[in-house]
Amino acid sequence: MEGDIAEMGKFIGAGLATIGLGGAGIGVGHVAGNFLAGALRNPSAAPGQMATLFVGIAFAEALGIFSFLIALLLMFAV
């Protein structure tokens, strides 16, 4: 049993780390969803806001990537 309990903690922690991925998913969905709602109302303005769309997605996605990193670290590094 030596080490088994610590192993268990790693695996539960890695699973829990996906909560961050879920939250980032909500955030990214909010960015892209609002872009689409606005772009379909005023399509001529959409190309000018494309850069902001990707900035917003990148910042929200980064938080999900950090969570993914924590899950990977828990499974393979610590």
Added chain:
Amino acid sequence: MEGDIAEMGKFIGAGLATIGLGGAGIGVGHVAGNFLAGALRNPSAAPGQMATLFVGIAFAEALGIFSFLIALLLMFAV
């Protein structure tokens, strides 16, 4: 088994720390999403609010970075 239970706590704690990343992701998405919704309705005002967009993203993202820091501290420092 000496120390294993504490190890388990660290790993589960690191996984739980991504809840903060998820909430920050929702917040960042809300900031960028509302910016896009407004910018597509009134594109001429968008450049003037770009600074506020990044201030809002930075404050929300900072809370996610703090959570990431807690996860790293739990895995590697304490």
Added chain:
Amino acid sequence: MEGDIAEMGKFIGAGLATIGLGGAGIGVGHVAGNFLAGALRNPSAAPGQMATLFVGIAFAEALGIFSFLIALLLMFAV
């Protein structure tokens, strides 16, 4: 094993403390997002509400900082 279970509790507690950071992130996002939504609809009024924006961000952010403080205290002080 003496003391290990208490250690475990500290680390799990520190991880759980990031729930506060996540909620604060949602709150900050809500403040900045609604400011941007309004400022883009009526840009001439935005400078006059800038102080309120930072007051709102500061109060929501403070709650996240308090949670961060609790996580640090759990890991290093108690």
